[in-house]
Amino acid sequence: ELDDKFEVLVSVKDPEKIGEVYEKHCAFQTTLPMFRNKTFTVRRRFSDFLGLYEKLSEKHGPNGFIVPPPPEKSILGMTKVKVGKEDSSSADFVERRRGALERYLQRVVNHPSLIQDPDVREFLEREEWFEEKLQEVESADQQFRKLHALVESLVIHRKELSLNTASFAKSTAMLGSAEDNTALSRALSQLAEVEDKMEQLHQDQAANDTFSFAELIADYIRLLGAVRGSFDHRMKVWQRWQDAQAMLQKKRETEAKLLWANKPDKLQLAKEEIAEWEAKVTQYERDFERVSATVRKEVVRFEKEKTKNFKRQIIKYLESLLQSQQQLIKYWEAFLPEAKAIA
């Protein structure tokens, strides 16, 4: 049951050893709408908790916020656990640390400002963030394709208008030359000239539509493909890590079998292989963390650039639109006296 006092309920489970590293399984329950799911979990290492504190205190400390501190590093306590010393003091240590981390995290998520911090969000919801972003990329792709099709349609109609205008100009010129009333004939000829000029304006506007918009949207459809590519690459790196963990597990099972079968010569090889795969697991996990962080930064940068680029283009588009309208005004103002002069 969700405690009334807490909008996000945190529980940190006992650590699990994955490779060389202990990961805490953190579970969360929340009713806050800003989170994608009502319950979610994430696995975090102790160093992640410390890293979170460092980022938060750097960002919010200077503004006077009281940033809750995490439990301290204790090398002695941790070493006892790693070595596998099964005594009450190491069990105590594990429980004290677990509780401390749980309370630390609970304090952070209870803080109304800190819960909004993107680093906190990422700490809590890492995979959710990537899933959500990927979905956004998919739907943006769909929307941009639709927009592109619509702009292309607009361009086609403008070109059609250009042709229609030229056609009308011709027919007006013919009407003007067939007309025997002098002033009307003159006005119709002037009209034909105005329409010819408008044909050019429509063509220019079609070009504006194409180059200010259609091309930009097409670029972004391709860019979104590249974004998807980076997400795919991150997944590959994750898979490599998972595969290495599976391999490490197999090697450990092999070692256990050899111990039981009492084959000391093969045992040495098995131990070497375990060391090799433990190193790989550590390396691949670091790679995954690194690639994840990079993808995240890149996506944020992409989104900022996207807004900037669209803004720049719409300004260019509007400037061109304005030029067209102002030109149009000149043409109409020149024609009006001609029309009035028809007696």
Add this chain to the structure above:
Amino acid sequence: MMEEVKEVTSALSVHGHNIKITDVVKDGDALTFVIVSQKLSGTGEYHVDRTWDDFEWLQQHLFSQEDVPGLQGVIFPPLPAKASGNASAKIMKQLGVLGLGEWQPYCKALETFLQQVATHKILNKNKAVEVFLTSSDAPGRQKVKKNIFNRLSQAVEEMRKEGHKDVDEFFQTERDHNLVLTGCTKTAAEKFLDMVLTEQKIAVACGHFSAALHLCVEPGEDPDKKAFSRLCVQISEVFDSMKKNMTSVAENNVNTLGLGLDLESRYQEAEKEMLFRRTCKLVELENARRNAEKAKPVKKAAMEEVKTATQTEFQQICGVARQEIKQFHGVRVKMLQQALVQWCEKQLLTAKESTDQFNQHLQAFRGMAQ
């Protein structure tokens, strides 16, 4: 039915120049028009409901007046084709510009027809005009006897008379000129309509783009997402303004020059029909002369009578025709001038309004935080 036409004074009891069609009601297929005319006595208005069939009734009566000398020399104000509430694509194409704008241009065209009939010195003496404009009952729907003005019924060989050489230079010139103008005007009106239809398509396309941009708006606290969403909404407003601009441009086109070209086109056709009637009478006269010359003594007197009667008719038609042509030349130039001036003024106003709008949008974007 002719009996339904009451005995009224021959003069029209309402003003002709300011007849208005104030409303159009659609009931399934049928369209009913509300016509308001001002009493000459200044004591009020007449409000009547009429359908297109009633207009046709009026037109038939005008065509079939029997006691008017030279009636065939009249350039009859053209009645727009019948419109239906659920018009087929074929009818819409036939109506051209009149089929657009929710029947407003069509009403204007009918209004013009009535004004022209009611101010025509020969036609407005017809009692049918008074009945049409003032009777609270609908005029009779029975078809009047077949009139000589229905071109469609004319035999194919009669069409050859169109090219028959004239005896009068004035009329020959007018016929040649009319032939060229009719063709040119029809083409110009068609090309103009094409332009308007494309402008409407552009307006619709801008509307779709504007709506699609709204779909790019996503909920969320992320400041970058919010910034892009805000941008999409503003770009959507630009395209909405573009849609409004194009819609106005198309509307201006329809209501001024579109109507003008349409009226000019139909009026040229009406003059063409009048000239053709006169030509037919000319052919008839030439035949009557020949018959009288060649007639055997027993028939001679009868043939001479026919010749004389035909001659009189022809002269009356020519007399009326000359006046009508002179009037027509003046009226059409004035009408086209008005159409062109109004068109220019409206488009100028729309262009200025759009410029202001786009400028506002531009300033808003420039002022946006990065």
